[in-house]
Amino acid sequence: MFKTIHVIVAPSSYLEDPLKYRRHRLAEYLLSQDTAQEIIWISPETHSFFNSNLNILKEIKLNCDILQIKIGDYKSLVRNIEWFQNSLIHFIHEKHEEQVNYYLWYTYPAFSALSQLKIWKSVIYDCSDMWVEAEKTNHFLQNFIKRQLIRRTERRIVSSANYCFASSLTLQNRLLYKRISTTLIENGVDYSKFQVVDKIDINFNKKPTLGFVGGLKPWKIDFDLLVKVFKVKHDWQLVLVGSTYGQMGQAYQKLQKLDNVKIIPTVPYDEIPSMVATFDIGILPYIENNYNEGVFPLKFFEYLAGGLPIVGCGLPSTNNYIEDGVYEHVKSETELFIAACERALNSKSEENKSRRLALAKQADWVKKFEKMWGIVNGSK
Template identity: 35%
Template sequence: MKKVHIIVATGKWEQDQLRYRRHRLAEFLQHQPDTEKVIWLCPTPKEEENSYTLLANGVNQWTVQDLLPQKVFRFGRYVDQFYEKKLQPFLLYLGQLQEQYTLQLWYTFPGFPLLADLFDWNKVIYDCSDLWTSPMNGKPSIPSAVRQRIIARAEGRIIQRADVIFCTSEYLRTKIAEKQGTAEKVFTFENGVEFDLFSNPPVHKENVLPAGFDGTVLGFIGGIKPKLDFALVQEAARKKREWLFLFVGPDGTNGHPAFKQLINEKNVLWTGSVAPSDVPKYMDIIDIGMMPYKSSQYNKAVFPLKLFEFLAAGKSVVGLHLPSTKKYAEESIYTYLDTDDSDQFIRACEQLEGFKDQEDYIRKRKILAKTKNWNEVFTEMVKLI
């Protein structure tokens, strides 16, 4: 029998124009010969004219309206009574497919936990890419503590119900295995890369850099969120005026003052959101990739998507407070730092600066990245299911 894959996602497909692991997973499954269809099931803050739409890539999107549009009410995604009735039309639709197809439920975040029990699924899979039970900004508060308890209960139910669980880091695997009580069905699969896309980029974007600038460009590409250390980068930018610090991606900080202060520096440039198809072009502008994360419980679990994308593009990378990436540290390839000292960050970048145009090192970076192609990652995951 052919398969129908239902992917529980955090938001609509084109939300903030970013492509996460779940997007690559959906497209991989969509192109498998035994797949009938992929359904992207996601919450949406606002009422949709049509809850069911067919996306241009062939993925089917089904939205479930939040309790209320304000962000504070998103906790309803984890509490049964706030979404159970809204799922009924979707369940009726699934009932029409059940006799013809094998149905697999993929959780990519711990929302709608009751869904796992409302239907007779052939398989339930949890693909965990974040420490959902810890605040992203690393700062505890009473509201965040309440929210994290709600999420923890929802995630615990999904963990117990899942037939197989995938994690993007060993830290996450250990945490989930503790909750599960066994590690037998919990596996680590780090994030991968669309190697061909990044290793052979199109001509880079024109008119991005300041007129006449020919110095070193340090770049971050992705969602700009509170997990990043804006203060450290600002210190580095003030000390190294001859460098340009480029940020490419949407502001996910809700206008945090630290990010506003950073982009006011004369050698810091923020592009805002860009189309996913343009990301390799911006990657081509960058000399050194930077992943400046804060020291926090949340970031202990993070395996950033951009590590292998930078390397596939032949760029060296420096990362802060990302222990899941430490094993890839190698001279001229990837520098791992566990520090809040901007001077250490600068010294690491200066060392990488000396290797940036050397073909032997560019080739080594690409060789490492090629071993992490998404198709191979997902193929191995599907074999375990």
């Protein structure tokens, strides 16, 4: 039986992300297969135009199974223009071995020239974000050019891919405009990790706790809504667990000053279940915008695996899970959000908790990736 090498194209280096994203779990699953020999993790590394590392590859052996490749980039030019990707193509050619099956996994639309190589047993695009709406700056022209480059790169990848997957209905429908077949596989959960946990004592004033775990990104999270809610609800407390990104803005600064708000920097992934166990409600306070239309949050099934009711907004891709005592999705308005949270606080029956756990158990990551790998290998 031939060994397999999986090449994963990602937006950032393997160890750079403060959170464990879908792409990391995919890598772990692929490495767990008997035939797996190595993961080659390829990501751009932003530099200034005059930096000598532009378009230069850095090889970093993270462990015996994962080789990290960083490619010097400037304003997304190298990752989106194939002419600049020759050094990467040469590197992959040099790495190529006979009697090894090579799979190319795009978890981010970049380095489309790779998809044209003839060495791949399969090319796969696993779309988990509305990338064309991400990473915006304050410069209109720069945003416009970047969006066009990302669109073109994604289009080339989709046209070359043997298989396409999407993490939300919105992303699936968007890809279906570009190709006949895209399979929906929503984000999952490491279910067993949430079943036996030691609580961390973060309930600093014993009030009902609304919690959020994830990246505190100002283009995703509705900090204005949270300020309004927790100014009104002095008898509740908010716990935010995660790293900040970019310019956080005035709403976040106001939120930091509230007495009933606690913000905890990113914690190791293994401690997340213990954090979730201290919450009374898991919240998903997302801004209603184009980017979030494609989001299916990683923490959705993590909250359910912790037995929590969920209240969210700005996430149309989660509407299929709306259910009394499980999940409520409302408009991003203070009164509606408060009312939904009050209903969630009153939904603590064992019957409701059992239903939440059952939904989470069905969404275990292993089941998700078994389906994906089965499709790629032709066994499903």
